[in-house]
Amino acid sequence: MDAAAADDVSPATEPEPSREPEPEVTAAALIAGHVHRHGPARFDAVMDLALYHPEAGYFTRAVEAGRRGDFITSPEVGPLFGAVLARALDTWWHELGRPDPFVVVEAGAGRGALAIAVHRARPACLAALTYVLVESSPRLRSRHGEHLPLEHPSHALLPAAPDPDGLDVVAGRGSGPRFVSLPDLPALPVSGVVIANELLDNLPTRVVRREEEGWAELHATLAGTGPALTECWVACTDDEAAALDRTLPPVPVGVPVPLHQEARRWIRRALDLLTAGRLVVVDYGEPTTAELVDRRPDRSWLRTFHGHDRGRPPLEALGQQDVTVDVAFDQLAPPAVPAPARLRSQADFLRAHGIDELVEEGRAVWSERGHLGDLVAIEGRSRVREAEALCDPTGLGGFLVAEWTVP
Ligand SMILES: C[S@@+](CC[C@H](N)C(=O)[O-])C[C@H]1O[C@@H](n2cnc3c(N)ncnc32)[C@H](O)[C@@H]1O
Structure with a gap:
């Protein structure tokens, strides 16, 4: 924050x-x-x-957690953070062999800003995507349906129907995105991604x-x-x-x-949930x-x-x-949990997943449509300022991103 x-x-x-x-x-x-x-x-x-x-x-x-609340987080800066994550999700989906459903669990989802931005960015994995927003606060959870078409958890989290004819197109497949809101991590095993932005810093320490x-x-x-x-x-x-x-x-x-005993416990639970995929934790x-x-x-x-x-x-x-x-990341390590496969700054993570290209796209949109002054043009221009805030090494860009891969 x-x-x-x-x-x-x-x-x-x-x-x-x-x-x-x-x-x-x-x-x-x-x-x-x-x-x-x-x-x-x-x-x-x-x-x-x-x-x-x-x-x-x-x-x-809390009625708000974010821009109108007491702090600002990367998803609350604007849609760019979610647009970069959408690109990262596509990369990880391909690495996993394009599973359907591709389950993304976002823990500590606040009012849902990141999920909204991922949805709007329309990643290639969207048709396979089951996005689970996990938020412990009932008031913040009640905001999830404001901008996302929420489904009942039991519908969305059921495995895709078996394919009797061995055809690729089966009931349930390719029918995403599905969005689900839960108060705690789902009980079903997940092939996909668990992500938490600024959750660990709020866990009791x-x-x-x-x-x-x-x-x-x-x-x-x-x-x-x-x-x-x-x-x-x-x-x-x-x-x-x-x-x-x-x-x-x-x-x-x-x-x-x-x-960080509680944070370690949470990492253990998140890793146990994953049958294949990755756990991504962003925090200061x-x-x-x-x-x-x-x-x-x-x-x-x-x-x-x-x-x-x-x-x-x-x-x-x-x-x-x-x-x-602030999180001491070396405490999220053996023997309590495996060491993360990778630890890098948020700025490096965002650059590795194409933030610079998205900014260039935004600049081009602004120069084409700036005279119209419409929402698309303004969003294009605001990417420049969003990227500055998200990659600032003395602020959000200096946050750390830890990634665990399973298996
Ligand atoms: C700092 S906010 C971050 C919100 C959002 N991730 C963002 O970046 O804007 C932390 C959120 O985690 C939620 N939270 C705390 N412990 C949790 C847990 N064990 N499971 C799910 N959500 C939790 C809090 O209610 C709060 O909304």
Whole structure:
């Protein structure tokens, strides 16, 4: 979520994000009640509740996630990111032998901007495509049908009908695209692609730090008699400390380190889903934990966003702001999960899949049709600015793209 990029592309008159009135139960009160009853709450549990509680969570209450919301993501910059992904999908579809159905699962789909852009780009795989939007927030999920012809999951996810005559054209084949919206990853095995843009940074993350002796973990406790929370560090058990010594690189005493346990679990589930194909994860972060903790103090890996700007500290304004962590990609590795086959910057990924050609096409359209000033012409011209934002090495272009291939 790049607030700077948001400034680049959002009209100055963009309205403030619409939010529901305060819910009857607030995330702060729920966590305070929990701490009161059970003692300090681990940070990942606080993050989980603050973002995803069914009534009080930030994403549960969010009406928008994107341009009119508190942050901007690559699909929300404009349709170009989806147009490049459409080209990548065609490449991967051909590599897989053009399966039909070709299942693409987009996890953490937000309001569906990426799926809409892929649909509009009309890739060659479209007639074979079953596109599954997975989004845990019911409110964001309810937006999926606004611009996409959603089908009932049981229809779209059934395997294609058997071909009694051995002919190529069978019921169900070539009848895509099919779009389906689900709250969690599908249970059926998938031959195709699982993709997640800016999902891992929002998954609940544990935070630990090395002490003079052993390790301690970040918890939230009550600051006083009211519901306000403050941080406290609870000593890890000897077993936990030994595991941290084994798995984390040497880090200075007192420096907080993220532990992406939930992200690893999610990667494992996504890989288990795939019978053949690839898992593609795009997010901000660093290749290694060491690089993440070695950052300048003003580039903290734990951040909050509200209204396109930095929010309050993570234990404040719970449920009212996005809480996000930069990802240390070396933690998405063995023994918990296989290492990604490839890790590169978003700019390199987009160039490898033809963003420059799409920009040139856009320029040509603008020079032919600019005098008409119609939507096609304007979209052509806006590709130039979109590509700048998407490939900016200090912003979205510096995000990392990790790819796992199966088998
Ligand atoms: C930062 S937003 C990214 C939205 C979209 N991918 C984009 O790039 O614009 C992260 C989204 O992931 C959703 N999410 C978080 N955990 C999830 C999970 N386990 N399964 C599905 N969606 C999840 C959140 O509700 C939120 O909409």
